[in-house]
Amino acid sequence: MGWPLRMFQEEGFYFVTSRCFQGRLLLRPSAEVNEVVGGVLARAVQQSAGNVRLHAFTFASNHFHLLVWARGAALAGFMQYLRANLSRKAGRLVDWSGGFWERRYSAEPVLDDEALVGRLRYVLAHGVKEGLVERSAEWPGLTCLPQLLGPARRVFQWFSWTKRWSKRGSEDLAAEEGRFAKEIAEPVELLVEPLPCWKRLGEEERQRAVRALVEAVESEARARDKPVLGARAVRAQHPHTRPEHLKHSPRPLGHASTRQALNELREQYRAFVAAFREAAARWMWGDFSAPFPPFSFPPRVVPGRVARIL
Structure with a gap:
């Protein structure tokens, strides 16, 4: 195992983070990137055969966060599949052939309901807390917010390169754009499941709870009164751009609402x-x-x- 050692539980919740190489904007939002990323994420959940459940996600330009439930060490295989396919397919879209990820992903246990809601709030705050957009709904990248405020299921396209290889004699699929041709696309459904502490709530109550979290995030951002970059400027950034300054902070061992639980x-x-x-x-x-x-x-x-x- 790498370092730090990962301690998986028999079953539990994890807050997962993975950042692109050197913090470059290799996941910069676009319609094509969002579709490919959504398809890979949906396929990874599907491949886990019920051993990984997705509760929240957001994809920034240079990193992503997931809030998941996983059984045993299933998260390791899930993340290997997810990151490997993202590096190959998103890398093709942005013309990047080198290493795609900066380091090992982090998977921090989330120990109680209050901490789960706190991690969900953190996911929903992306884009707003960094001053990239004014409202969470304006973030142009892939996020779980539409599924939390609407239908929990969303269909993406999984581009099967295995199918492309089997049809390698086709002139239409021989070209580079054939890697994302509709002939090799398969629809895959991505389900965002409600937090366990919200399962007893009705759909409208859960949506109100999500809106309350979003409104709190946006209110805090307005109080800071700082200029906002805007969604158009985010989409206009070159994906190979390396930020001048990156946030470096120690990985927490886990997330809990009490010091006793963390101890x-x-x-x-x-x-x-x-x-x-x-x-x-x-x-x-x-x-x-x-x-x-x-x-x-x-x-x-x-x-x-x-x-x-x-």
Whole structure:
């Protein structure tokens, strides 16, 4: 496993963040990018076979956030599929062939209902809190807001490059634009599920709760009285642009409404790391019976008198 070690739960909620290489605007909103990103996200949820559920998302120009529920280590496979396909397909759209992501994604446990609502508010605040748009609904990138205020299901196009390869003799699909041709597009449905603490509410009540969060975000932004870039200017930015200044902050261990819950999570994580390190040390010396903590990934090794890391 990479560092920091990820501690997955038997099932739980996570706030996921992933940023583009050097903070470049490789996910800059456009109709084409939004459609491709939506299709990849919907396909990733579909491929998880119910082991990952999506509750909120927003795609900025250089990063994205997801609020998900996941079972066991299913989030690892989900994120591998999502990021790999985004890098290939969005990278093609913006003519970027190098590394697409800056570092490993972060997946922070969200421990209670109040923290879940807080993370949802953070997602809905995107674009407004940075001074990019005046209202959350004006953000030109892909966001869950329309699905939270309207139908929870939305259909995107998944461009099957496997199907394109099977039809490689076709002149229409041989060209570069054939990678996003309608002949290889498959409709996929993306469902945004309500937060568990809101499931007992009616649809109109949930929508009122979302509007209240959005209004609070927009009110705070107006109080700061700072100039706004605007959606048109956001769309006009070149996707290869590297921002002069990037926000760097330590990743939180998790999100909770009480200090006690965070302290308990910290103790669990320390025990997890200690158990993993002990098992990894035995594993590297050839003891392949060493028990690793649940939902962790042993190092890859070559058997021998002294095991060697690949």
